[in-house]
Amino acid sequence: MKVEDLKFDAQGLIPCVVQQYDTGEVLMVAWMNAESVALTLETGTTWFWSRSRQELWNKGATSGNMQQLRELLVDCDADTLLARVDSPGPACHTGNRTCFFRTFDNED
Template sequence: MDASELTFDAHGLIPCVVQQYDTGEVLMVAWMNEESVRLTLETGTTWFWSRSRKELWNKGATSGNMQQLRELRVDCDADTLLALVDSPGPACHTGNRTCFFRTLGRADDTSSGKD
């Protein structure tokens, strides 16, 4: 499949689930545009589009926790991506390994996610 066959939304974006390639751990979900898809495939590291900052960002470029792309998959409708990566450190801006560290509706839920 070619990147030109992807289905981007009205804003030119497509969601991307990022998963640790060897454990299956879901690390984060981010948005990609056509350019970030191209850069991800060209560089072998993940690039995303920040909806709040309205700019491209190379995941881990500041923290040093660059995600090395192993495979970029597309779902059956071509409207969602799955990036299988090797992520050496935290994927979440909070410092947690994954952005999915909280459980909805649990009384013992903490906002920091750290035990």
């Protein structure tokens, strides 16, 4: 598989699920463009496209919790990525280990 074989959306983006490689814990979901995919493969750390800031960001560059890429997988349709990483600290900007820490409250 090559970057040019991926199916990016109309904005040139593809979703990427980020998973802790040894536990299977889903840490986050982020967007990548062709450049961030290439940088991730080249550097061995995760790079994403920030839709709000309209810029590339290297996950953990500010906090020191750099995600080390173990494996980048492509789904059967080539329209979603799975980054299996070693994440040394919190993956969520809230300080939580994972971005998926909230549950739905079924009470009215």
